[in-house]
Amino acid sequence: MPCQLCNSLLHTLTRCDTHLDELWAPIRKLIQDEPFALRKQYELISFYTVPTLKIMNRRLNIIILRDANKSDLIHNIIIYFFRQKLTKKENLNPENIADVSEVVEAYASLLMWRTTSEKKIQFCQSAYSWLHIYYRNSFCPEYIQLWQHNAAADLTYHQLLVLTQQAREELLAIATLRAIELGMVPKRDPAKAHLKKLKIKVKLDKHLESKECFMCYDVKSQIKLGCDHEYCADCLVGTAKVRTKTFLNCAVCRSEIQEVKVLNKEHKAELMSQLKNE
Helix, strand or coil: CCCCCCCCCCCCHHHCCCCCHHHHHHHHHHHHHCCCCHHHHHHHHCCCCHHHHHHHHHHCCCCCCCCCCHHHHHHHHHHHHHHHHHHCHHHHCCCCCCCHHHHHHHHHHHHCCCCCCHHHHHHHHHHHHHHHHHHHHHHCHHHHHHHHCCCHHHCCHHHHHHHHHHHHHHHHHHHHHHHHHHCCCCCCCHHHHHHHCCCCEEEECCCCCEEECCCCCCEEEEEEECCCCEEEHHHHHHHHHCCCCCCEECCCCCCEECEEEECCHHHHHHHHHHHHCC
16 A cells, blocks of 8 residues: 555555655644744644644544544644643743733633534633643742742642633633634624524522623623623623534533523513623
């Protein structure tokens, strides 16, 4: 069988020594220029053929599983380079870390990735986890303080889990708001018109009060979601704009929301009117 990459009859793909510099150049440049743009990296690398991706994996000394598909090969390349940002201590130095906006933009881009591909969705879940860890390492004051005192290695699994969850919630909230600000909402085609009908109940809770919304930082009357997280009506409607199904997900914990509570009947009528248009 000839080599699937160079078509040579003298060797198979596993023994191919084809020079890949020209193929590698665009990937390396993107990773160097935009190390957090994980979605963009995935989309670029997906243009390469499976034989080429297998050679690239082997050049990076990545062990390829027998049943590995194209998405797996792309995943391997991206995490190979991003893992270096998670493991090198010099990357945790506050003087060397990326601007938080880079991480937020990358996260927002993943949130707005319209795909039904199971493999791409799996990649998104992995990418979220990598960005959570980087955000924790680089922007969580408690973790940075522990690292500076060489105590980060002594954290228990539970403590590490709490810090990671804290980083996840902060990053998700900021990135969701950023995605809404960017207007990264595709026009719904007629085939998806049913998405305008949200299956959500609005009830009353007289104990709700006005306070600073953790997403937009404006002091407004809060809405309590079924998961008990609270934020303002404007930000709730904003999440409705970027949904892909007939229900909402909490911007904090991503729980499927079946109902929300508002302070009074006036707020209920206003919210229901806004959601009706989304």
